[in-house]
Amino acid sequence: MARSNDEVAALFAEYADLISITGGDAFKARAYEKAARAIGGHHAELSGLDAKGLQEIPGVGRSVAEKVVEYFRDGSVSAVEELRAKIPAGVRRLTAVPGLGPKKAHVLYEELGIASVELADAVHAERLRDLKGFGPRTEERILHGIDLLRSAGGRVLIDVAMDTAETIVGALSGVTGCRRCAYAGSLRRVRETVGDLDVLVAAEDSAPVMRAFTELPYVAEVIAHGPTKTSVRTSEGLAVDLRVVRPQSWGAALQYFTGSRAHNIRTRELAVRQGLKLSEYGLFDAESGELVVSETEEDVYARLGLPWIPPTLREDRGEIEAGLRGGLPDLVTEDDIRGDLHTHTNLTDGLAPLEEMAAAAAERGYAYYAVTDHGPDMAMQRMTDERMLAQRERVRALDGRYGPGRGMRLLHGAELNIAPDGEVDWPAAFLAGFDLCVASVHSHFDQGREALTRRIVRACENPYVHVIGHPTTRIIGRRPAIDADLDAVFAACARTGTALEINAHPDRLDLRDEDILRAKRHGVKFAVDSDAHAVVHLANLRYGIGTAQRGWLTADDVINTWPLTRLRRFLRKRHGR
DNA sequence: GCCGTTTTCGGCCCGACTGTTTTCAGTCG
Numbered sequence: 004m005a006r007s008n009d010e011v012a013a014l015f016a017e018y019a020d021l022i023s024i025t026g027g028d029a030f031k032a033r034a035y036e037k038a039a040r041a042i043g044g045h046h047a048e049l050s051g052l053d054a055k056g057l058q059e060i061p062g063v064g065r066s067v068a069e070k071v072v073e074y075f076r077d078g079s080v081s082a083v084e085e086l087r088a089k090i091p092a093g094v095r096r097l098t099a100v101p102g103l104g105p106k107k108a109h110v111l112y113e114e115l116g117i118a119s120v121e122l123a124d125a126v127h128a129e130r131l132r133d134l135k136g137f138g139p140r141t142e143e144r145i146l147h148g149i150d151l152l153r154s155a156g157g158r159v160l161i162d163v164a165m166d167t168a169e170t171i172v173g174a175l176s177g178v179t180g181c182r183r184c185a186y187a188g189s190l191r192r193v194r195e196t197v198g199d200l201d202v203l204v205a206a207e208d209s210a211p212v213m214r215a216f217t218e219l220p221y222v223a224e225v226i227a228h229g230p231t232k233t234s235v236r237t238s239e240g241l242a243v244d245l246r247v248v249r250p251q252s253w254g255a256a257l258q259y260f261t262g263s264r265a266h267n268i269r270t271r272e273l274a275v276r277q278g279l280k281l282s283e284y285g286l287f288d289a290e291s292g293e294l295v296v297s298e299t300e301e302d303v304y305a306r307l308g309l310p311w312i313p314p315t316l317r318e319d320r321g322e323i324e325a326g327l328r329g330g331l332p333d334l335v336t337e338d339d340i341r342g343d344l345h346t347h348t349n350l351t352d353g354l355a356p357l358e359e360m361a362a363a364a365a366e367r368g369y370a371y372y373a374v375t376d377h378g379p380d381m382a383m384q385r386m387t388d389e390r391m392l393a394q395r396e397r398v399r400a401l402d403g404r405y406g407p408g409r410g411m412r413l414l415h416g417a418e419l420n421i422a423p424d425g426e427v428d429w430p431a432a433f434l435a436g437f438d439l440c441v442a443s444v445h446s447h448f449d450q451g452r453e454a455l456t457r458r459i460v461r462a463c464e465n466p467y468v469h470v471i472g473h474p475t476t477r478i479i480g481r482r483p484a485i486d487a488d489l490d491a492v493f494a495a496c497a498r499t500g501t502a503l504e505i506n507a508h509p510d511r512l513d514l515r516d517e518d519i520l521r522a523k524r525h526g527v528k529f530a531v532d533s534d535a536h537a538v539v540h541l542a543n544l545r546y547g548i549g550t551a552q553r554g555w556l557t558a559d560d561v562i563n564t565w566p567l568t569r570l571r572r573f574l575r576k577r578h579g580r
Numbered sequence: 581g582c583c584g585t586t587t588t589c590g591g592c593c594c595g596a597c598t599g600t601t602t603t604c605a606g607t608c609g
Contacts, residue, residue, distance in 0.1 A: 030592055034581035064582050102598090104607045138600055188609090201609085227597060234597090244609080246596095259594090264609070271593040276585070282594055 007050040011071055012043030014083060020095050021086040023105035037062045040265060042071075044320050044517075046524060050075055093118035102144035110134060123149050159241055160479060161546055162509040164190050164197035167241055171202055171219065175245075178215045180206045182250045187260035191314045193549025195479060195512045199242035201260045209247035216245045252284045254299035259283035265319035266312075273307045273323070281307075315552035320520070334552045335531075337545055339564040342371035342411075345418065345441045345472055345504060345532035346541070350394055351376040351386060354537040357394065361401055363538040365411045371567050373414040374398055375441050378428030380420035388433065391417065395436070412567055414438040418472060423447045423454070425461025427468065434467035439574050441504065441532075443472030448485050455487040460495040469574050470530045471496065473506040473513040480510075489518060493525035500573065502528045502562050505554075507547025508540070519554025528573070529561050 019035035022028070041062035042049060049057070049071060057068035070080045090112070096119070097108040111117040114134055117125055126146055131137045168186040176184045181204055185191075188201030204212050213233050217225050226234040226242070233245045248256040259267060260283065274281040280289045285297030286306055296302040301311045309326040313334055316322040325331045347353035348360055355363075357374060364372040376394065379386040395415045402413040416439040419427035427434070427442050434440060442462045450458065462468050474492065475484035496503055503522055506513045511534070514522065519529065531547040533540050551561060558564040562573055 028581080031581050033592075037582080062582070066581055102607070106606060136600070136605075140599055144598090199609090229597060232596060260609085262609080264593095267609095268593055275593075280594085284595090 007048060007075070008042055008045055011049055011074060012039045014074065014080065015039035015042065015067070015070075017095065018080075018083045018086065020098065020105065021083070021090055024090055024094060024098070024109045025086060026106075026109065034062075035067070038067045040319070044318075046521065091118040096120075097122065100145060100148040102141065102148050107136065107141075110136065120149050158196035158198045158480075159239075160196060160509045161190065161193065161512075161549075162543070163239070164200060164241065167221075167237060167239070167243070168200050168202065170221075171200070171216075171243065174219060175202065175204055175212060175215060178212050180208055180211050182206055183253055185257065187257055188244075188262060191261050192263060192317055193315050193546065193553060195515065195550070197241075199244060202243060202245045203253075203256055203260055204245065204247045205250040205253045205256075206247055207249065212247050213245070246283075248283065252297050254301070254303050255281070255285040255297040256283045258300045258303050261314050261317060263318050266317035266322070269319050269323045270304075270307060270309075273309075277307070279306070313552060315549055316555065318553070332555050332557050335548060335556050335558045335561050335564060336552075337548045339558040339561070340369075340531065340544060340548070341565070341567070342369045342373065342414075342563050342570075343533050343535065343541065343544065344373045344414075344416070344439060344470060344530045344563050345375050345506070346373065346535045347376055347418070348374060348394075350390065351381070352536060357397055358401065359538060360535070360541075361405065361411075361413060363541055365405055367541060369411050371412040371414055371570070373416045373439050375416040375418045375439070378417050378419050380422065380428040381445060386428075388429075392436075416440055418443060419462075419468065420445050421458060421462045423450060423458060425458040427462065427465060431467060434465075437467070439469050440467050441470040441472040441530075442468040443504075444476050444485065448476060448482070452486045452488060455485050456491050459487055459492050463492070463495040463499045463501040468501060470502045470504050470532075472504045472532075473508075473511050473534070474503050475513050475515070475518070477513055477515075478510050479512065484513075484515075490521065490525070493522040493527050496522070496528075497526040500528075502530045502573075505529055505531045505547045505551050507531060507533050507543045507545070507550070509543060509546055512546060512550050514550075514554070516550055516553035519551065519556065523554065523556065523560060529556060530563050531561055532563070 015035045016039040019032045019039065022032040022035065041060050045060055054068045054072055057063050057071050074080050094108050094112045097103055098105055115125060115130055123146060125131060126142050131142055168190055172184050172186055175181055183205040185203055186200060187203050190197050190200060206212050209230055216233055217235060221237045222235045223238040224236040226236060231247060234242060236242050246256065246260060271281045274286060278289050279295060280287045286295045286303050287293060288295060296306045304311050310331060312322050312326055343364060346360060348357045349355060361372060377386060398413050398415040405411040405413060416437050419440050419442040421427060421442050421444045459471065462471065477484040503514055529551065531544065531551050533544045535541045562570055
């Protein structure tokens, strides 16, 4: 179940769409979009606020506040219901078809009564032929868009996007005349999924780069082709936009194409208030049109009165305000990480033996590395006390080879299974032998909110559980997060000194950024772990770090950036009670 | 509908590309 904030945000986002579709005031629609964003990102539960408290949220005025109050009182908002009665939900879904916006969707509904992807039949029946604004190319685009919508479902996981982006950047960087090349967009902001790639090139002459781009072997289709922008689709179905700008515009362009859209709106507003105009070509004097700065992102932000803002913060979640008052967090980076605290070997479901995993970890320059294979409750892993103790002997022997004094200490741990009642695999006496325990939910996801919450809180209260692994157990695009009262879990973590994992596996990224922000307010500490089941997975940590940054975390918030002595204190302290 | 170093009315981010236009609206990011 969603937080009430998310419910209300979704309601206003829908209202904004309905206003656009019915041809209402575009500024009114934008005001509701803005209110939806502000409410979705607000840290406090909306249901606890009165009209006055609501209006203190920026972007929420009298009218929005009244509708929020109405929603909590009646369970619905009459203004939204009125528009819903006029416009079937299918019309709004039509705007998800690329090339169909609110205006065309509305024309289709008003003129032909079309309110679903039955639209494809209408195109084939040539019913769109007489509509104003609809030509043969529009028909083609619509059919193509419906196909894509049906097949792909849109976004790809971040590792897929990253592989493609790094390949393209590598290829274009070698083209003659290419001065700089980088990916921007949601990938640079390290969003968990990516809808399309934005690649940026600085060159005096765009033609050679554009040509090289459309001729890349994995480009399946050229969607649009112009002197400054070319859009293609790769054979994997991923859309890639390439923009070429003059080298002197690099900073402004990189800033612009990195987004997010909401962040850009805020920076442009800042510019306007100072008599400036910000575009992808630079920061200009609004009156004379003269260029002020454009060469680096730092220049652009500095002229607006801001420090350089890391891309992972650019979501209009308070980074502008924090920057203006000099209060941006000193974000955790991959270089801060001293070790990985959740990894597997082939003793359970990993692919590589202990020695190979340890060697790869040492290669990454870690100061410590925890091996945490599954306990016996994950029955298919055939774990026994004897096997686990035998592994411990091997870990201790290997530790003699890597440390002390030789760089990396090996820690022996386990990934425990949190049973439906909150118990874990072993009794206290056996657990006491581990250096560290991660505990995770692996089954019984549908227990109900109360039982799930109790279950995880109970695991936190176990003095030998140090980290809650992949706390919501979601699999992006496949399994939703469990319906637990996360605020209660966060409070329990803070109270018991249990860290929450930021699982860096690209199909988990769990906790997610918004939950991290909330957990941090509870005073929780975090562990950014790879959950590696193979040597190559260790490098996934970068995505966990990006997610931690999106949650505004500093190195001090992340226990595996700490020196080993401080980490050991964290792992020990709850045993003394 | 929101908001205020352009303050209680009159703005609201900006530009590229496409298709159907004959000067521009719609869509997208």
